[in-house]
Amino acid sequence: MSSEKLRFDSKLIHSGGFEDALGSATTPIYQSSTFKFKSADHGAQCFSGESDGYIYTRISNPTIRELENTVADLENGFGGIATSSGMGAINTMYMAYLEQGAHIISHEAVYGPARVVLENFWTKFGVECTFLDTADLNAVKAALQPNTRLLYTETPANPTIGISDLKALADIAHNAGIPLVVDNTFCSPYLQKPLDLGADVVLHSMTKFINGHADIVAGMLVAKKEEDYNKLRTVMVNLGCNMDPLQAFQTRRGLKTLAIRIDRAQENAIKIAEYLEQHPKIEWVKYPGLKSHPQYDLAQQQMSGPGAMMSFEVKGGIGSGKILMDNVKLALLAVSLGGIETLIQHPASMTHSKMTSESKKIAGITDGLVRLAVGIENVEDIINDLDQALAKV
Ligand code: LCS
Numbered sequence: 001m002s003s004e005k006l007r008f009d010s011k012l013i014h015s016g017g018f019e020d021a022l023g024s025a026t027t028p029i030y031q032s033s034t035f036k037f038k039s040a041d042h043g044a045q046c047f048s049g050e051s052d053g054y055i056y057t058r059i060s061n062p063t064i065r066e067l068e069n070t071v072a073d074l075e076n077g078f079g080g081i082a083t084s085s086g087m088g089a090i091n092t093m094y095m096a097y098l099e100q101g102a103h104i105i106s107h108e109a110v111y112g113p114a115r116v117v118l119e120n121f122w123t124k125f126g127v128e129c130t131f132l133d134t135a136d137l138n139a140v141k142a143a144l145q146p147n148t149r150l151l152y153t154e155t156p157a158n159p160t161i162g163i164s165d166l167k168a169l170a171d172i173a174h175n176a177g178i179p180l181v182v183d184n185t186f187c188s189p190y191l192q193k194p195l196d197l198g199a200d201v202v203l204h205s206m207t208k209f210i211n212g213h214a215d216i217v218a219g220m221l222v223a224k225k226e227e228d229y230n231k232l233r234t235v236m237v238n239l240g241c242n243m244d245p246l247q248a249f250q251t252r253r254g255l256k257t258l259a260i261r262i263d264r265a266q267e268n269a270i271k272i273a274e275y276l277e278q279h280p281k282i283e284w285v286k287y288p289g290l291k292s293h294p295q296y297d298l299a300q301q302q303m304s305g306p307g308a309m310m311s312f313e314v315k316g317g318i319g320s321g322k323i324l325m326d327n328v329k330l331a332l333l334a335v336s337l338g339g340i341e342t343l344i345q346h347p348a349s350m351t352h353s354k355m356t357s358e359s360k361k362i363a364g365i366t367d368g369l370v371r372l373a374v375g376i377e378n379v380e381d382i383i384n385d386l387d388q389a390l391a392k393v
Contacts, residue, residue, distance in 0.1 A: 008074065008190065009259040015073045016066040016252070027066045029249045033057050057245065059237050064248040068220070070255065071210070074189040075202050077222035079229040081236050082248060086185065086205025088241035089219035090114045093152075093181055093203060094122060096228075096235045102149040103128040105140060107164065109157040109363040110183065111205070112352040131359070134164040135295065137172065144176050151176075154183035155192075156299075159311050159347040159371040160364045161286040163295035166302055170198025179228065185209070185338070190262050192303045195224045201232070208338025209308075211254035212261050218243060218251050261340060261376055265308035268382060269374040273310050275383050281320070281390050283368070285312040308374040309337060311347075317368035320393045321346060324370065327389035330381055337373030342382050345371050 006014060018027045035054040037043035045051035054060055068080035083089040094117070098104060104118065108131040118129045130143045134153040151173040155164040166182060173180040181201040182194035188209040194202045204210055206218040221236070223229035236242060243251075266289075273287035285292070288299035289306030299306060314320035324344075325333050331342040335351050345351065348360060348367050355365070374382065 011070070011073055012258050013256050016070040018062065018066040018069075027063055027249065027252060029245050030057075030062045031245050032061075058240055058242045061245050061248070063245040063252075064243050067243075067248045067252045067255070070252065071189070071204070071206075071220050072222045075184075075195055075222040076189075076193055077195050077202065077224050077229075078226050079223060079233075081221045081223075081229070081233050082206075082243040083219035083221065083236055084241045084243055084247075085217045086111070086183075086203070086207055086219040087113055087117075088236075088239075089203040089205075089221045090183070091117065092232055092236045092239060092241060093201060093221060094118070094150075095239065096231045097150040097179060097181075098122060098127050099149070100126045101128075101147055103130065103145045103147045104150045104152060105130045105132065105134075105143050105148060107134045107153045107155075107157055107162075108132055108359070109160045109162060109365065110152070110154045111158045111185075112347075112355055114154075114183070115359070116354045131363075133162060133363075134169060135162050137165065137168050140169065140172055144172075148176060148178055150178055150181060152181045152183075154186070155302075156186045156288060156307065156309060158186065159309075159351065159369060161288065161293070161309060161311050162364070163288060163293075163299050163302075165298055166192075166194050166197040166199060170200075173200075174198070186309050187303060187307055188258060188262065188338075190258055191305050191307055195222065197302060200224050201228055206251050207336060209258060209262060210338075211251045212258065212339055213254050214336060214339035214341060216247055216250050216254070218247050262305070262308065264376040265340075265374050266305050268376065268379040269308040269310060270306065271379050272372070272374055272382060272386070276310075276312050276386070279390060281315050281393050283313040283315045285310060309371070310374070311369050311371045313366065313368040314370065314390070314393055316393065317366075318346070318348070321368050321370045323393045324386075324389045327392045328385050329388070330377065330385040331372070337371075339373070340376045342375035342377060342385075343373040345373075347371050 072080035179200035287310035
């Protein structure tokens with residue numbers, strides 16, 4: 001059955017279009033760096049594009065292509081480009097759209113290294129960066145310059161959980177003749193489809209929800225149009241930040257359960273956010289499913305669910321936050337997110353520690369902010385764990 005006719009959760013299992021000659025139920029791991037040509041002419045045709053036969057795994061590989069086709073199908077894009085990591089996808093994207101003297105507008109609270117790489121490396125080649133809150137549409141419009149080549153955002157943002165209006169940002173970008181690129185890691189295509197809202201490229205750290213088991217580092221770019229797809233693929237192949245076939249196999253396996261994993265983690269997250277919000281030792285909670293979230297209405301419109309990521313501050317700031325983090329027993333004190341296990345971390349000293357204090361302050365990454373990535377354990381156990389740790393504060 002054509003995957004176009006299937007619903008999202010069936011596509012998770014059946015999409016990808018791979019037909020194995022031996023009838024295997026799962027796509028095999030083609031752990032081969034190179035592929036035999038049928039003849040010299042066939043080899044030449046593979047290189048010229050007349051034949052879509054496989055050549056070399058940095059360029060393409062059946063196991064990797066199956067994963068690329070699946071994620072592109074889930075995001076309603078033209079094609080996917082798998083990368084070694086989420087950062088591999090981000091740097092491929094920067095390389096494809098930026099040039100010497102170009103200007104980029106990026107969300108001030110994008111994943112820390114995605115910002116650091118612009119500030120520390122791309123500026124060496126004369127790239128100018130404006131970091132702002134892309135939820136502020138007037139600020140985005142005001143920041144446009146004749147040399148602006150890219151509008152890049154992440155929503156919900158990491159770790160502030162701020163939400164940006166993707167339809168409005170796509171209009172602003174397109175009126176300026178530039179692409180809108182969206183990091184969809186926090187939602188996955190199950191909860192948000194940026195390409196349907198007008199974005200040109202969507203990217204993922206598949207290390208997170210897409211793989212979902214904290215055992216793989218991987219990335220993906222999906223382009224809406226063939227032109228962007230070709231541009232991004234050429235950069236990835238030549239940079240050499242390709243995925244490995246085993247990594248693709250494991251990621252494809254994790255992806256099959258995306259919907260049921262997110263349903264459960266989200267159900268847990270809603271209860272945990274409500275528990276934290278009423279707790280006397282909690283200063284504030286930011287979660288798109290709480291009415292107190294400043295962009296609650298926008299989240300309802302552009303996301304099909306509030307997800308499993310939240311941030312909060314314990315009264316007393318970082319000192320109290322550390323007591324909480326040092327005393328949890330079930331939640332792991334670890335970075336990353338989107339896996340089956342609940343993780344807790346401190347962005348100011350961990351994931352976002354390389355940002356300057358000034359940048360962190362502007363981006364709203366306070367010293368007391370604690371990030372919680374909710375897993376699929378029994379929710380009562382997670383709440384009991386937070387409760388016993390908060391009692392020690
Ligand atoms: N985008 C987002 C939203 C992320 O959270 C991360 C990693 C990346 C991109 C980069 O992906 P990677 O290269 O690690 O696959 N986020 C991490 C985090 O929050 N804790 O540790 C890594």
